[in-house]
Amino acid sequence: MSSHPTLSPLDLTSALDGLHPDLRILGPEALIGRHPGEDPANLDAGVMVQPASTEAVAALVSWCRANRVAIVPQGGVSGLVGGSVSHAGEIILSSARLNRVLAIHPDEETVEVEAGVTLEALQAALEPHGLTTGIDLGSRGSATIGGMAATNAGGILAFRNGVMRHQILGLEAVLPSGEIFSDLTRVVKVSAGPDLKQLLIGSEGAFGFVTRLVLKVEPIRPHRAVALLGVPDASRGLRVAARLRRHGALQLEAAEMMWPRYVRDHAALKRFDLSWLENDAPVLLLEVSGETAEAATTLLEAELAEIWEEAELQGGIVAQSSDQARRFWDMREDSGFYFAAFPNAPSFDVSMPPSALDDYVAGLTDRLNAIGDGLEAYVYGHIADGNLHIAIAAAGPLPFDRKTAVEAAVYDGIRTSGGSFSAEHGVGLEKHAAYLTHVDPVKQALARQIKAMLDPDTLFNPGKVPF
Amino acid sequence: MSSHPTLSPLDLTSALDGLHPDLRILGPEALIGRHPGEDPANLDAGVMVQPASTEAVAALVSWCRANRVAIVPQGGVSGLVGGSVSHAGEIILSSARLNRVLAIHPDEETVEVEAGVTLEALQAALEPHGLTTGIDLGSRGSATIGGMAATNAGGILAFRNGVMRHQILGLEAVLPSGEIFSDLTRVVKVSAGPDLKQLLIGSEGAFGFVTRLVLKVEPIRPHRAVALLGVPDASRGLRVAARLRRHGALQLEAAEMMWPRYVRDHAALKRFDLSWLENDAPVLLLEVSGETAEAATTLLEAELAEIWEEAELQGGIVAQSSDQARRFWDMREDSGFYFAAFPNAPSFDVSMPPSALDDYVAGLTDRLNAIGDGLEAYVYGHIADGNLHIAIAAAGPLPFDRKTAVEAAVYDGIRTSGGSFSAEHGVGLEKHAAYLTHVDPVKQALARQIKAMLDPDTLFNPGKVPF
Structure with a gap:
C-alpha cells in the first residue's frame, strides 16, 4: 500500500x-x-x-x-x-x-443488469417470467449483484449451480486506469483468448469497479418439500443428499447442516420444537422440488424411509405447510442468534471437501478444547459443497494470542485437504493473516504483480486483500 | 513475438x-x-x-x-x-x-487427474462409480483434460453444466518462470483473493502449462430417449428445449440442431432415413433422461404431442432402440462428412445468444449469397447455448479476398449481439484476424500486458493468440 x-x-x-x-x-x-x-x-x-x-x-x-x-x-x-x-x-x-435491470431474455434464461441491483430486486424482476437467480443467499435484500461478483459469492445453491463466477456470462468494469473494460457476452461458450473478466470476479474491488453484468438465470421450481433430519454425522448426511440428487423426479434444492451446539442453543432461544430429534444429533435441513408440492413431499418421505436404516437417521420431520417450512428455514438462516450471548464472536467461513467434513469438525473440537477454557464453536453450513460457517462461543475481539490460537485451530489442515480458509466471504481486512499463511506463495506473488500492473498507485480498495 | x-x-x-x-x-x-x-x-x-x-x-x-x-x-x-x-x-x-487418474471421490463427485488423461479414459475410470464428466464432446477419445482446460472446451452439455471453466475446482501449472503454481482446491466455494488459476484456463498455453486438475463430475443418467424433430426454425426448437428443461421428471441432455443443407447432404451421403421429415425443415436432435428408458420415451412422446401444434413441428421420430438412437447421433457427430466434397472447407465456430440464432442464420445466408458464386454454408450446433458450427461449402483454402469476405459475412454482428467469434475452438493460428477485429481493444491490451508480465521472452506457444 x-x-x-x-x-x-x-x-x-x-x-x-x-x-x-x-x-x-x-x-x-x-x-x-x-x-x-x-x-x-x-x-x-x-x-x-x-x-x-x-x-x-x-x-x-x-x-x-x-x-x-x-x-x-x-x-x-x-x-x-x-x-x-x-x-x-x-x-x-x-x-x-446503478440499479437498473436492463434486459431479461426469458427464452435464453439470461439477464443484463447494472451492478447495484440487489439480489432480491433481481429475483422480483425475474419472477413474472417464471425465472429466478441461480444463486441465493440470506442477505438477498441488501447484497448487490456487483458486490456478489466482487466477492465471488456462493450461498445456498452453489452445490448445484456453482458460485457467482459460474453465473456470470458477461461483465463490464472500469479499470484503475479509467478505461472501460467491456466483455458483455451473453453466451456460455467463449474460447476467444484469455478470459480477463475473471480477474474482476472475486478480487474484492482491487482490480476495478464492476458496472454491468450478464447473468445466467433459471426456471423457478416452485413445488417444494422441506424436512429436518437427525443425522449421525456429515458423512451420512451427504449420503442422503447424494441419493436425492440422483432421484429422477426430485431435485435437491438445499442441504444445510447444523451441528449440535448450534441446534441446541438456537432451539432454546427461539423455542424450536426438537421433540422429534434423537440423541442430540446434528440436524440436516433438506429442501427438494418436484412436479407438485404433494408429489415432492410424498417422494421425499418415501426416499427417507428407504434410506433410514442405512443412514442411521436420528429422527426426522417433514414440513406439512409452508409456514412450518419457513420455521425450519429460520433455524438455519437466522444464524446470527449467537451474537446476543457472544458479542463480536469470532466467526469463520471455510470450505472443506465434503467427505473430509467429519474429520475436520472432530479435529476442530479437539483443537479448540486444547486451547483451554472449554472453548467451543457453533458450526453450520452448506454440507453438499463443504462450506462451513463457524462462530466461536466467546465474545470478541479476542486478545491477540487467543485470536492467533483460535485461527490456527480453525485453519489447521484446510489447505492440504483441498479446502479454502475463505469460502464465500472474501479476505477483506479480517483475513489477512490467513491469506498470507494459507495461499500458495507463487499465487500471492502473481497477485501482487497483477495488482502493480493494473493499479500502480494502489488506489482501488487499498489495504483489503494484502497485495 | x-x-x-x-x-x-x-x-x-x-x-x-x-x-x-x-x-x-x-x-x-x-x-x-x-x-x-x-x-x-x-x-x-x-x-x-x-x-x-x-x-x-x-x-x-x-x-x-x-x-x-x-x-x-x-x-x-x-x-x-x-x-x-x-x-x-x-x-x-x-x-x-501425465496420464494418471489420481483420485476419485465418489461421495463428493470430484476427481483429481493429471493433464494428459483423455476425456474418454476419465469417463471410463468414473463409470464403475456411477459417475461421468460434466462435459462431453465428439473428440473424447483424443482430447485431454489439460488441452480442454487450455481451450476452455465446451461440447454437448454446456447448456446445462457450463464449459470447462465451470468444471475446474483446482489446478496446478508450471508458469513460464519455471515456478509451480499450485491451487489444487477440491471445493466449489472459494473467495480467498483473486482466482488466478482462471488465467490458465482458456489461454491456449500462452500463460503456462497445466499439469494437474481437480474437476467436478456428476452421476451417470443412463436411462435415455432420443428423438429427431423437424422444426421450422431455431426459435421453435428452443421453445421445445425450454419445455423439456422445465419438466419435473425428465432432464434435457442434448439439443443439437442441423440446418437443411447439412441434413440433406449428410442424409444423401449416409442414407439416413428422412421420410418422416416434412418441408425440408431444419432438424433438432433431442436427448432426455428419466427414471427408466421406457419412462423417458413415454414422457418425451407425450411432451412432443402436447407442443406439436404450438411449435409447428415438421415431423418427428423417437428412437425405438439404442441402435436407432446411435444412428440419430451419427447424423450430428460425424459432422466432417462435407470435407470429402469440399477439402479444407473454411470452418467456423461461433456463439450467438440463442434467441438471436434465426436472424443470424438468415443474415449469414444473405451475406454469403451477396459474395457471389452461390456460396452456401453447412450450419449445425448446440442450439441451447447458441454455439453454431459453420462450414462453407467450398474447397479451401480460399483466395485472400474471398477468405476476408467470408469471414466478414460469418462474424457480422456477433460482438454487438453478445456472441463470440470463437465458441469452443480457441484462437490458435487460424483466428488472429477475428481476435484483432472483434475483441475489445482494452481487453486485448490487458492480455498483452499480462503476457509480457508472465512470459517476457514469449517462450510459451508463441504466435498463437496474437498478443
Missing part, C-alpha cells in the same frame, strides 16, 4: 462538484444518520459518490488517478470481513444508482 | 538428455511415422518432451527459459485452429505421460 496525499472529505466533496452530470456527490453532512451496513467503519471516508452511468464511473476514476485519491467500492455493504471499510481521504464509490 | 536463437532438433535432443529422470525425449527419428493430429504441422518442431511429473515440467521450462527455447504445449492434438502447430527450434511439451 502506498501513501496518498490526503484531502479532507469536505475538500473532496467540493473538488468533485460538477465533474460529471451522472455523478451524485454525498458529503459528510449527507452521510449523517446513514446506516453503515455490516461494519461501523464503512462510511468513515465521509464522501460517497453515486454514479448513474459507466461513463460517470470512468470520469471519477480518471479524476482519482490524476489526483491520487483512493477509491473504496461499495455495494450492499453486507460483507462480513471489512472489505468495504473506508477512511478519511478516500472516496466511497457506491453502486446505489 | 520475439525471436529466439535457433537450435536444430538434433541439438535440442542431445542438450535435453539427462536433464531430469522423469523426462522422455523424442527426437526427429522417434517422431517419424507418428500421427500429427488435426494439423499436419503439429510435429514440425521435431523434438517432443514427455514429462512424467510436475517437477520434470518445471525443470524443462527452467532450461528453456535459460536457453531461450520456445515451448509448444500439446495434449490430444485434436484442436481445429492450429493451436498446437510447432516449428524447428521449438520444443513440443506433451502431456502424454
Whole structure:
C-alpha cells in the first residue's frame, strides 16, 4: 500500500462538484444518520459518490488517478470481513444508482443488469417470467449483484449451480486506469483468448469497479418439500443428499447442516420444537422440488424411509405447510442468534471437501478444547459443497494470542485437504493473516504483480486483500 | 513475438538428455511415422518432451527459459485452429505421460487427474462409480483434460453444466518462470483473493502449462430417449428445449440442431432415413433422461404431442432402440462428412445468444449469397447455448479476398449481439484476424500486458493468440 496525499472529505466533496452530470456527490453532512451496513467503519471516508452511468464511473476514476485519491467500492455493504471499510481521504464509490435491470431474455434464461441491483430486486424482476437467480443467499435484500461478483459469492445453491463466477456470462468494469473494460457476452461458450473478466470476479474491488453484468438465470421450481433430519454425522448426511440428487423426479434444492451446539442453543432461544430429534444429533435441513408440492413431499418421505436404516437417521420431520417450512428455514438462516450471548464472536467461513467434513469438525473440537477454557464453536453450513460457517462461543475481539490460537485451530489442515480458509466471504481486512499463511506463495506473488500492473498507485480498495 | 536463437532438433535432443529422470525425449527419428493430429504441422518442431511429473515440467521450462527455447504445449492434438502447430527450434511439451487418474471421490463427485488423461479414459475410470464428466464432446477419445482446460472446451452439455471453466475446482501449472503454481482446491466455494488459476484456463498455453486438475463430475443418467424433430426454425426448437428443461421428471441432455443443407447432404451421403421429415425443415436432435428408458420415451412422446401444434413441428421420430438412437447421433457427430466434397472447407465456430440464432442464420445466408458464386454454408450446433458450427461449402483454402469476405459475412454482428467469434475452438493460428477485429481493444491490451508480465521472452506457444 502506498501513501496518498490526503484531502479532507469536505475538500473532496467540493473538488468533485460538477465533474460529471451522472455523478451524485454525498458529503459528510449527507452521510449523517446513514446506516453503515455490516461494519461501523464503512462510511468513515465521509464522501460517497453515486454514479448513474459507466461513463460517470470512468470520469471519477480518471479524476482519482490524476489526483491520487483512493477509491473504496461499495455495494450492499453486507460483507462480513471489512472489505468495504473506508477512511478519511478516500472516496466511497457506491453502486446505489446503478440499479437498473436492463434486459431479461426469458427464452435464453439470461439477464443484463447494472451492478447495484440487489439480489432480491433481481429475483422480483425475474419472477413474472417464471425465472429466478441461480444463486441465493440470506442477505438477498441488501447484497448487490456487483458486490456478489466482487466477492465471488456462493450461498445456498452453489452445490448445484456453482458460485457467482459460474453465473456470470458477461461483465463490464472500469479499470484503475479509467478505461472501460467491456466483455458483455451473453453466451456460455467463449474460447476467444484469455478470459480477463475473471480477474474482476472475486478480487474484492482491487482490480476495478464492476458496472454491468450478464447473468445466467433459471426456471423457478416452485413445488417444494422441506424436512429436518437427525443425522449421525456429515458423512451420512451427504449420503442422503447424494441419493436425492440422483432421484429422477426430485431435485435437491438445499442441504444445510447444523451441528449440535448450534441446534441446541438456537432451539432454546427461539423455542424450536426438537421433540422429534434423537440423541442430540446434528440436524440436516433438506429442501427438494418436484412436479407438485404433494408429489415432492410424498417422494421425499418415501426416499427417507428407504434410506433410514442405512443412514442411521436420528429422527426426522417433514414440513406439512409452508409456514412450518419457513420455521425450519429460520433455524438455519437466522444464524446470527449467537451474537446476543457472544458479542463480536469470532466467526469463520471455510470450505472443506465434503467427505473430509467429519474429520475436520472432530479435529476442530479437539483443537479448540486444547486451547483451554472449554472453548467451543457453533458450526453450520452448506454440507453438499463443504462450506462451513463457524462462530466461536466467546465474545470478541479476542486478545491477540487467543485470536492467533483460535485461527490456527480453525485453519489447521484446510489447505492440504483441498479446502479454502475463505469460502464465500472474501479476505477483506479480517483475513489477512490467513491469506498470507494459507495461499500458495507463487499465487500471492502473481497477485501482487497483477495488482502493480493494473493499479500502480494502489488506489482501488487499498489495504483489503494484502497485495 | 520475439525471436529466439535457433537450435536444430538434433541439438535440442542431445542438450535435453539427462536433464531430469522423469523426462522422455523424442527426437526427429522417434517422431517419424507418428500421427500429427488435426494439423499436419503439429510435429514440425521435431523434438517432443514427455514429462512424467510436475517437477520434470518445471525443470524443462527452467532450461528453456535459460536457453531461450520456445515451448509448444500439446495434449490430444485434436484442436481445429492450429493451436498446437510447432516449428524447428521449438520444443513440443506433451502431456502424454501425465496420464494418471489420481483420485476419485465418489461421495463428493470430484476427481483429481493429471493433464494428459483423455476425456474418454476419465469417463471410463468414473463409470464403475456411477459417475461421468460434466462435459462431453465428439473428440473424447483424443482430447485431454489439460488441452480442454487450455481451450476452455465446451461440447454437448454446456447448456446445462457450463464449459470447462465451470468444471475446474483446482489446478496446478508450471508458469513460464519455471515456478509451480499450485491451487489444487477440491471445493466449489472459494473467495480467498483473486482466482488466478482462471488465467490458465482458456489461454491456449500462452500463460503456462497445466499439469494437474481437480474437476467436478456428476452421476451417470443412463436411462435415455432420443428423438429427431423437424422444426421450422431455431426459435421453435428452443421453445421445445425450454419445455423439456422445465419438466419435473425428465432432464434435457442434448439439443443439437442441423440446418437443411447439412441434413440433406449428410442424409444423401449416409442414407439416413428422412421420410418422416416434412418441408425440408431444419432438424433438432433431442436427448432426455428419466427414471427408466421406457419412462423417458413415454414422457418425451407425450411432451412432443402436447407442443406439436404450438411449435409447428415438421415431423418427428423417437428412437425405438439404442441402435436407432446411435444412428440419430451419427447424423450430428460425424459432422466432417462435407470435407470429402469440399477439402479444407473454411470452418467456423461461433456463439450467438440463442434467441438471436434465426436472424443470424438468415443474415449469414444473405451475406454469403451477396459474395457471389452461390456460396452456401453447412450450419449445425448446440442450439441451447447458441454455439453454431459453420462450414462453407467450398474447397479451401480460399483466395485472400474471398477468405476476408467470408469471414466478414460469418462474424457480422456477433460482438454487438453478445456472441463470440470463437465458441469452443480457441484462437490458435487460424483466428488472429477475428481476435484483432472483434475483441475489445482494452481487453486485448490487458492480455498483452499480462503476457509480457508472465512470459517476457514469449517462450510459451508463441504466435498463437496474437498478443
